[in-house]
Amino acid sequence: MTASRTLVITGAAGRLGTYLRSSLNEVATKARLVDIVAPPEALPGEPVEIYQGSVTDADLLDAVCRGADAVVHLGGFAGDRPWPDLSEVNVGGTSEVLEAARRNDVKRVVVASSNHAVGFRVRGPQPLADDVAPLPDSLYGVSKAASEALCQFYSVKFSMDIVCLRIGSCFDAPQNHRMLSTWLSPADFVRLTSASLTTPRPGFRLVWGVSANARRWWSAAGGEAIGFHPEDNAERFAELYPGRPPEPEYVGGATI
Ligand SMILES: NC(=O)c1ccc[n+]([C@@H]2O[C@H](COP(=O)([O-])OP(=O)(O)OC[C@H]3O[C@@H](n4cnc5c(N)ncnc54)[C@H](O)[C@@H]3O)[C@@H](O)[C@H]2O)c1
Numbered sequence: 001m002t003a004s005r006t007l008v009i010t011g012a013a014g015r016l017g018t019y020l021r022s023s024l025n026e027v028a029t030k031a032r033l034v035d036i037v038a039p040p041e042a043l044p045g046e047p048v049e050i051y052q053g054s055v056t057d058a059d060l061l062d063a064v065c066r067g068a069d070a071v072v073h074l075g076g077f078a079g080d081r082p083w084p085d086l087s088e089v090n091v092g093g094t095s096e097v098l099e100a101a102r103r104n105d106v107k108r109v110v111v112a113s114s115n116h117a118v119g120f121r122v123r124g125p126q127p128l129a130d131d132v133a134p135l136p137d138s139l140y141g142v143s144k145a146a147s148e149a150l151c152q153f154y155s156v157k158f159s160m161d162i163v164c165l166r167i168g169s170c171f172d173a174p175q176n177h178r179m180l181s182t183w184l185s186p187a188d189f190v191r192l193t194s195a196s197l198t199t200p201r202p203g204f205r206l207v208w209g210v211s212a213n214a215r216r217w218w219s220a221a222g223g224e225a226i227g228f229h230p231e232d233n234a235e236r237f238a239e240l241y242p243g244r245p246p247e248p249e250y251v252g253g254a255t256i
Contacts, residue, residue: 006068007031007197008106010055010097011075013039016112016170019186020072020193021048027072027194032064035075055093061100070108070197073097080140090143091150098154098162110196113148113164113206115182115218116141119252123217128251130166130222131206137252148206155204163196163226167209168218174234177241178253181215185232188212195228202226215247 005028011017012033021039024031030047033039038052053060055075065071075097076090094111101109119137121128134145151162168182169175170189184192188211196207207222212230223230248254 004029005070005197008034008064008068008071010034010071010073010093011112013037014074014078016074016167016189019170019189020074023187023190024048026190027197028070032068034060034064054089056088056096058096058100061096062104065100065104065106068104068106070110071097071101071106072110072112072193072197074112076112077140077143080138083139083142086139086143090140091146094147094150098150098160102154102158102160107160108197109151109154109160109162110193111147111151111162111164113166114141114144115166115168115208116252117144117148117166119250119254120256121251122249123247123251127217127219127221129219130208137250137254141252152204161202163199163202163205163207165192165196165207165209166218170209174237174241177245178248180234180238180241181213181217181247182253183211183213183232183234183237184209185211185230185234188230188232191230192223192228195223195226199226218251 007028013035032049034051036054042048117134119141120135136142136145148164151164154160155162168184169179170184174180174183208218210216210218211232213234
């Protein structure tokens with residue numbers, strides 16, 4: 001980062017939030033960390049402020065968005081739940097975050113969507129486009145597809161730059177065969193977030209969150225278009241998962 005940049009990070013106590021916090025100097029000069037579970041206190045000299053609260057709390061979101069340059073919205077349920085929970089937190093929370101960004105003139109928002117928003121799309125002969133239309137494979141995926149639609153609406157209606165990341169599997173290392181295709185390394189997640197925050201005037205974008213895996217079958221075009229150049233490849237973990245069982249037919253790895 002060159003210019004001074006204040007970032008709001010929701011879900012900052014979670015896995016991806018922690019990855020981002022540990023590489024904060026690559027994406028911001030300071031950050032306001034929001035989570036329903038209190039993120040760990042600031043280390044000496046660490047340029048962060050801690051806020052414990054919900055992404056459904058408009059007053060809290062106003063307080064953190066005031067004077068901020070961008071929001072990275074990671075907070076919410078990261079897997080399937082009963083619909084009332086997903087509706088309130090994933091969809092309602094995304095709506096509140098976008099509304100607070102709009103009210104406070106924060107023009108850039110990066111939102112964690114998921115491959116499960118398009119989880120029932122099938123593998124074809126060509127790499128799957130970043131912006132393939134939603135086809136969720138779970139209620140969780142429905143909550144992500146609805147969040148993407150909210151983002152597109154706010155971008156078009158209010159001229160906001162909003163990048164939705166269709167994240168594959170972001171862990172320290174792949175945890176099964178499928179993740180040899182879908183893995184997003186922590187370092188590539190930070191690179192992707194940095195590109196999403198700095199690419200000039202993206203408008204509304206959908207971008208796969210996936211590393212440069214030899215077995216990937218999701219397009220690299222959307223990432224390249226915003227200046228995301230992944231450097232990691234899950235193949236170096238292939239010996240952990242020997243053999244080549246048939247890979248899942250569907251994006252999200254589930255079956256019908
Ligand atoms: N890690 C992955 O592989 C992956 C893949 C696809 C999408 N995603 C998405 O990325 C985001 C982050 O995922 P993660 O892996 O870090 O999950 P995580 O569960 O580790 O982190 C999510 C964080 O959100 C917080 N949270 C939950 N409800 C909240 C609320 N009402 N208000 C504020 N914070 C709340 C949780 O306390 C948690 O710290 C999620 O939106 C998830 O759906 C992650």
